[in-house]
Amino acid sequence: MTTLYTHQDSNIRKTWLLMTLFFGVIVALGWFLSYYYNSPFILYFAVLFSILMNFGSYWYSDKIVLRITRARLVSSGDNPTLINLVENLAITAGLPMPRVYIIDDPVPNAFATGRNKEHAAIAVTSGLLTALNRTELEGVIAHELSHIGNRDILLSTIVVTLVGLIAILADFFLRSHIWGWGGSRNRGGGSGDRAGAIIMIVGVIFVILSPIISTIIQLAISRKREFLADASGALLTRYPEGLASALQKISQYNQPMKTASNATAHLFIANPFGPKVISRISKLFMTHPPVKDRIKALVGN
Numbered sequence: 001m002t003t004l005y006t007h008q009d010s011n012i013r014k015t016w017l018l019m020t021l022f023f024g025v026i027v028a029l030g031w032f033l034s035y036y037y038n039s040p041f042i043l044y045f046a047v048l049f050s051i052l053m054n055f056g057s058y059w060y061s062d063k064i065v066l067r068i069t070r071a072r073l074v075s076s077g078d079n080p081t082l083i084n085l086v087e088n089l090a091i092t093a094g095l096p097m098p099r100v101y102i103i104d105d106p107v108p109n110a111f112a113t114g115r116n117k118e119h120a121a122i123a124v125t126s127g128l129l130t131a132l133n134r135t136e137l138e139g140v141i142a143h144e145l146s147h148i149g150n151r152d153i154l155l156s157t158i159v160v161t162l163v164g165l166i167a168i169l170a171d172f173f174l175r176s177h178i179w180g181w182g183g184s185r186n187r188g189g190g191s192g193d194r195a196g197a198i199i200m201i202v203g204v205i206f207v208i209l210s211p212i213i214s215t216i217i218q219l220a221i222s223r224k225r226e227f228l229a230d231a232s233g234a235l236l237t238r239y240p241e242g243l244a245s246a247l248q249k250i251s252q253y254n255q256p257m258k259t260a261s262n263a264t265a266h267l268f269i270a271n272p273f274g275p276k277v278i279s280r281i282s283k284l285f286m287t288h289p290p291v292k293d294r295i296k297a298l299v300g301n
Contacts, residue, residue, distance in 0.1 A: 026050060029169050036173070046169060061153075062113040062121055065267065069111075069259045071101035071123040082129065086122060086141055093145050093236055098122050107257045107274075108132065108250045111267040112144035113153050120148045125257070132246050139233060139243030143269055146232030152225045153267070170208070223289045226269075230294055240298040247298075251291040 030046035076083040083100060090097050098114065101123035108128035114120030122144045132140065147153055234240035250270045260272040271288050 026166060026169075029166060033169060033173055059115065062115065062119070065111075065113045065264055066101060066121065066123065068261055068264055069103050069123060071103045071121075074100050074102050079129075082124070082137075085134070085138060086145075089138065089141050089145055089236065093142075093149055095145060095149055096120070098145075098148060100124075102126060102129075103257075103259065105257050105259065106130075107253050107255055107272070109257060109268045109270055109272055110140050110144055111264070111269065112147040113267065114148060115153075116151070117148050120153075122148075127253070128250075131249055131253075135239065135242040136246035136249065138237050139239070139246045140269060142233035142236040143229045143243060144233075146229040146236065147225070150225070150228060150232060152229060226288055227294065227297060230298060234298060244295045244298040247291050247294055 026046060027043070030043035033046070034040050034043040074082065079100075079102070082102075086100055087097050095117050098112070098117075098120040099122070101121055103109075103123055103125045105125040106127040108125055108131040110122065110124040110128055112120060112122050122141065124140070128137070128140065230240075230243060233243055237243070247270065254274050256274050257268075257272040265272050266288075268288075270291070
């Protein structure tokens with residue numbers, strides 16, 4: 001019988017498939033722009049620029065995220081209960097002790113960040129510490145430690161970078177097309193005009209739709225990683241009901257976080273903007289899977 005834990009390998013395969021599609025979108029977009037402007041340099045630039053952006057995000061993403069969310073570093077002297085809980089679960093998971101931060105916000109939420117397990121951090125809101133009991137808090141911390149162990153945060157950061165690059169390339173093309181810059185392919189007549197026109201039409205449609213496609217891929221990856229972290233967290237605590245109860249409590253808060261941002265929303269364990277009415281279309285653009293689906297995967301009801 002299929003259980004929570006049998007989904008882990010499937011989620012990993014699907015995530016890497018989506019990542020491959022992401023790079024495929026970038027290569028296709030770069031190739032079309034190179035064809036349109038008759039300049040292979042554009043394709044080389046797109047690939048090189050994505051690598052450089054990924055390199056920068058690898059080293060500095062955690063510092064940026066912690067500053068955006070106004071998280072403050074805590075020690076055992078500030079909150080010994082929280083530090084001991086994180087330390088015990090990190091030992092159980094075989095991970096180094098991450099830095100622990102608190103965000104002064106009444107909305108219960110949490111996230112993990114860092115380029116690898118040796119340079120990781122977990123941030124929780126003050127509201128989370130107030131709303132949850134110890135078992136529920138253990139479930140949330142185990143979920144975030146699973147993100148660290150699975151290297152989810154680095155993967156999510158790279159995806160965000162690629163989304164930004166696709167948006168930049170698409171915007172550049174649309175602006176240049178409107179103002180009549182470049183674009184010398186198949187404009188002088190001849191037998192190649194028909195094929196060139198078809199390529200141009202398909203290319204323009206692709207450029208217009210590529211930011212939407214890339215955003216959907218980004219959010220799909222984020223949702224897959226949440227399910228996987230739920231599964232890994234439940235394995236770590238051996239008590240999936242704790243995380244399920246925590247998710248239920250977190251979902252009952254309707255107010256957005258004070259530091260909520262579209263740039264960091266996918267990092268949190270729950271949507272920092274609060275629950276929304278879900279339709280089949282809106283589900284495609286959600287940063288997190290519906291809480292009821294996550295609870296069902298954890299406890300089966």
